[in-house]
Amino acid sequence: MKNRTINKMPARLDFLQSLTGVILALFISGHILFESSILISNDAMYTMTQFFEGYYFLGERYPIIITILASSILLVIVVHAMIALRKFPANYKQYKMMKEHMSRMNHHDTSLWAIQVITGFAMFFLASVHLYIMISQPEMIGPYASSERIAVDMMWPLYLLLLFAVVIHAGIGVYRLILKWGLFEADQQKFMKQRRALLRAIMYFVVTLYLVVGIASLARYMSIGYAHDFEVGERYHPQAAVLQGAEK
Secondary structure, three states: OOOOOOOOHHHHHHHHHHHHHHHHHHHHHHHHHHHHHHHOOHHHHHHHHHHHOOHHHHOOOOOHHHHHHHHHHHHHHHHHHHHHHHHOOOOHHHHHHHHHHHHHHOOHHHHHHHHHHHHHHHHHHHHHHHHHHHHHOOOOOOHHHHHHHHHHOOOHHHHHHHHHHHHHHHHHHHHHHHHHOOOOOOOOHHHHHHHHHHHHHHHHHHHHHHHHHHHHHHHHHHHHHHHOOOOOOOOOOOHHHHHHHHHO
16 A cells, blocks of 8 residues: 555644634733733833833833734734634635534534634734734833823724624633643543533633623723823823922
8 A cells, every 4th residue: 555645734734723822812811911900000000011111121111022022913813813714614605504504503612613703803803903003102001091092092992892802712712722632521421511511611701701801991991091181192100200200
């Protein structure tokens, strides 16, 4: 018998899609928590901004770090989306077949996959807008700058849609990755169904938690934006620094 060459490219692409998906899920989790520092206080959010601008380990603020980080994440999103597209329906005929298949099976995980396709499509465009702003205006992050962008510049509808898209997409993605790589397997089919149900319950809880935190943070930024009389490009300064400057 002749040796058949095994095409390893699909497996490699699957691994790369999983890897980029994990990177994005971790970034989204950290990003939402970072943004939620505004719920503690303006000073807390200001401190987090200084941290990501390198102030605490470089001694100066370098917004270019934000540009590099945002550019890197945008690149990961592009790679992730390009690989994922190979599994999307390529035309109406394939879409119709997929829809009929979903209707006949009425399978929970298949429905989750369809939701992930929709949210992934929306996320690609919405996230690109957000990341472009971070790349081009890295210095405009902080309690006042972010609030001005969200409220005064009317970016809150985009951020609200983006929040739902990324959280739901990431939640379903992590759930499917755990199943795909066999991290939640059981020896018997009965226990496997129970574990899947438990994993879905955990996913729904985490997604809901992050949505609540994200919406609360967005509402706080809007509150600051509508309450504060902004000057264009105004940056926030901690109260302690303001008082110290007044004493001098």
